[in-house]
Amino acid sequence: MYDVREELLEIVEETKQLHTRERSITLESVSLIGELERRNAAVNLSMTSEQFAVHIGLTPNQYWKRAQAARLIRFHPEAQKLLESGETQVSHLALIAPKITQANSELLLDGIKHKSKREVALLLSRITAEGDLLPAEATFELRVTLTKSQGELLDRAREVLANMRGGGRMPSLPEILVKALEDLLDKRDPLKKAERAKARAANSPSSGKEASDEVEAEADTVSNLASPGNGDQSPTKKSPSRPAIPAATRHTVWLRDRGQCTWVHPGGSRCPERGMLELDHIKMWCRGGDHSEDNLTLRCRRHNQVAAEQELGTGFMAQARKRAAGAASLAI
Ligand SMILES: [Zn+2]
Structure with a gap:
């Protein structure tokens, strides 16, 4: 059957x-x-x-x-x-x-x-x-699309990390990414730089040279980030004779303000912005404010602008922007 x-x-x-x-x-x-x-x-x-x-x-x-x-x-x-x-x-x-x-x-x-x-x-x-x-x-x-040359950077990073760790173990993509981010933040995060400078100062009070080297690099980064039309550098353009803010002061302010915009909203909450921050003069440089810690505070770009408008008056700022636009083109 x-x-x-x-x-x-x-x-x-x-x-x-x-x-x-x-x-x-x-x-x-x-x-x-x-x-x-x-x-x-x-x-x-x-x-x-x-x-x-x-x-x-x-x-x-x-x-x-x-x-x-x-x-x-x-x-x-x-x-x-x-x-x-x-x-x-x-x-x-x-x-x-x-x-x-x-x-x-x-x-x-x-x-x-x-x-x-x-x-x-x-x-x-x-x-x-x-x-x-x-x-x-x-x-x-996380999905990313890379060009061939960007992919080559990734491959090279994989090789370098594999060499660093020894034993011929190939690192995974998240491991490469995390290591790259750690290195980047270690090198570029102003808050980490400030912590390092503080630790260095505590260990050897005489090593001022290194600290000042670091400031210049940092000042470059900050000026690259800052757009020319914002904050207390506007409307009076940053004067070439204005000295850079000393490294120690910069670091102290970053640590004190914990790398976050210090603007307090009317409701009492603090602005949460932690990127694109600028060192802002509370009493503006063009009005005789100095580079002291007490006169400096971290503000995001938007609040840097708001603070300048409050200090100089919106009319003054609008005129300044108009003047800047007029200089750039004949349309107005
Ligand atoms: Zn802010």
């Missing part, structure tokens, strides 16, 4: 065996690629990594993932069982390869079983090299 169930079970069994074979073939491929990588095959056969990947029948991305998985299995052989059993896949091993350490390997390998790519990425963002699990933080996806 014809038995549908019997026949289906047979096909199911056949499929199951096929998938077992598929996993074992993948594993064999991973193992061979690992050997080719160790023996530097692409270089020795005078090919780029991309050419070599295509030559052996994979896309560069597939090749890269299998090479990463092979490296991981070499140092953490227990990962091989997860691939064999189908509890995880090559792409997940490639994802965790840059972050796995002896201390976190058990937690990490256990945590990727039967997980989606997104869940693996989330786990990676929480796990430390020491094997601790940080509280889950909300995540969001």
Whole structure:
């Protein structure tokens, strides 16, 4: 008698065996690629990594993932069982390869079983090299489109970061981004500069030279940010004889105002602006105000303008803008 169930079970069994074979073939491929990588095959056969990947029948991305998985299995052989059993896949091993350490390997390998790519990425963002699990933080996806030359910057940053960390571990995109942002803020954030200057002054009161060097760089940044028609530099243009604000004063004001606009709204709330800030003279320079800490405050561009209008009167400001426009064109 014809038995549908019997026949289906047979096909199911056949499929199951096929998938077992598929996993074992993948594993064999991973193992061979690992050997080719160790023996530097692409270089020795005078090919780029991309050419070599295509030559052996994979896309560069597939090749890269299998090479990463092979490296991981070499140092953490227990990962091989997860691939064999189908509890995880090559792409997940490639994802965790840059972050796995002896201390976190058990937690990490256990945590990727039967997980989606997104869940693996989330786990990676929480796990430390020491094997601790940080509280889950909300995540969001960031999509960027890069030109070829921008992509090359990213590739170079990846190489440099991989060299810095040693061990040939390729950093992930979020790791590259975070490191780049940390370096940028370390170098450019006026608040960090002020903190550094303060620490330096506390450690060695005689090292004034370095501090003044830093001011000049910072003064450049600020003048680049400030548009010429704003704040107390307008309507009377910044006089060439006006000295720069001393570094120590600048740093003190940034720290005191905690890198935020000090304008207080009528309701009593403080302006939250932390970007595009300018050092504003409370008593304007053109009216005899000086560069002392007490006469300086951080204001955003908009409130710098409002303060100037209050001080000089809106009529005066409007006339000044008109004069500026008239000088630029004959239309008015
Ligand atoms: Zn403001």
